[in-house]
Amino acid sequence: MSLTILDTNFIQTNIIDNFESLLWVDRYAECGDFELFTSVTDEIINALKSDYYLINSSSDHVMIVEDIKIKSDVENGNTIAFSGRSVESILDRRIVWNQTTIDGNLQDGIVRLLNENIINPTDVNRKISNFNYELSTDVSVTSLTLNAQYIGLTLLEVIKGICDSNKIGFKIKVVDGVFIFSLYAGIDRSYDQTVNPYVEFTPKFDNLLNSNYEESNKALKTVSLVVGEGEATSRLTTIIGDSVELSRREIFTDGSNISRTVDTIVLTEVEYKELLKQRGVENLLLNSSTELFDGEVDTTQTYKIGEDFFIGDVVQIANEYGMESKSRVTEIIYSKSIEGMDVYPTFVKVK
Secondary structure: OOEEEEOOOOOEEEEEOOOOEEEEEEEOOOOOEEEEEEEOOHHHHHHOOOOOEEEEOOOOOEEEEEEEEEEOOOOOOOEEEEEEEEHHHHHHHOEOOOOEEEEEEHHHHHHHHHHHHHHOOOOHHHOOOOEEEOOOOOHHHHOOEEEEEEOOOEHHHHHHHHHHHHOOEEEEEEEOOEEEEEEEOOOEOOOOOOOOOOOEEOHHHOOEEEEEEEEEOOOOOOEEEEEOOOOHHHOOEEEEOOOOHHHOOEEEEEOOOOOOEEOOEEOOHHHHHHHHHHHHHHHHHHOOOEEEEEEEEOOOOOOOEOOOEOOOOEEEEEOOOOOEEEEEEEEEEEEEEOOEEEEEEEEEEOO
């Protein structure tokens, strides 16, 4: 694995293939991140600076250097650590500036958010001139609809929430110095379908070398009271979820920043409650139960990353204790040190 360095003008300045350790994490519907650790030299200090870009020969994602830390140690030598997030993090640099109501096609709605806040905003100071988007033709994306309203949140928060609730991913490629945003959906390679070749990680195939299983209901909420704009008893409310007895775990969702007036038109009570419901759904999603596998897999024999399966795909997972699930590859962790290269996917059960 080698790292290519691009400066802020996307001009290649150096290639790094000699370092002590690298942790590189790609994610499906969220920013990835990295940490590069090596000895301090004049060459590395001059080669890698804040806001520079890193390209990994094993990954499709590009990272931005955000933090640099130098540690002086007389006995063990001086070291330097570079860390940061993937280019998807530039969505964190813009908020949804104006009240924006989306009612219709999901992809069109996200394109509108990008156009109004990055690509062609009213205030030209907010524009990122080398940002564009690529429309998906995948029916798993193009068939989705959205009825929601946003203001004040960062584009990263909004788009991540939309993608999470619809089980799709987003990414930003860097092509000839241009950021190209796109939505995508992972492919189902589990035993629940017959269209695509199966991908299974299990000790019986000798491709799940070690694993960790985690299940938690600690943060689980199943019912949300969503309260909209207004004062005291005049505030409209709606309820998401219908659990009862001990399975009922309640949470409050504040929808006071969702306006009932959209482009001078006052929504009906039914229309407004639909917007509140979407906010409640997103809040419940943030407070759901978790069931995940992670571990080291052999990606050189049975199934290869980038050939047989990709981040976002749904695969079959089973450990030696009979715990089996249809799970999505939500992140892939690349870890390289003097001992070699390891790959650790994280699999989250598909509900």
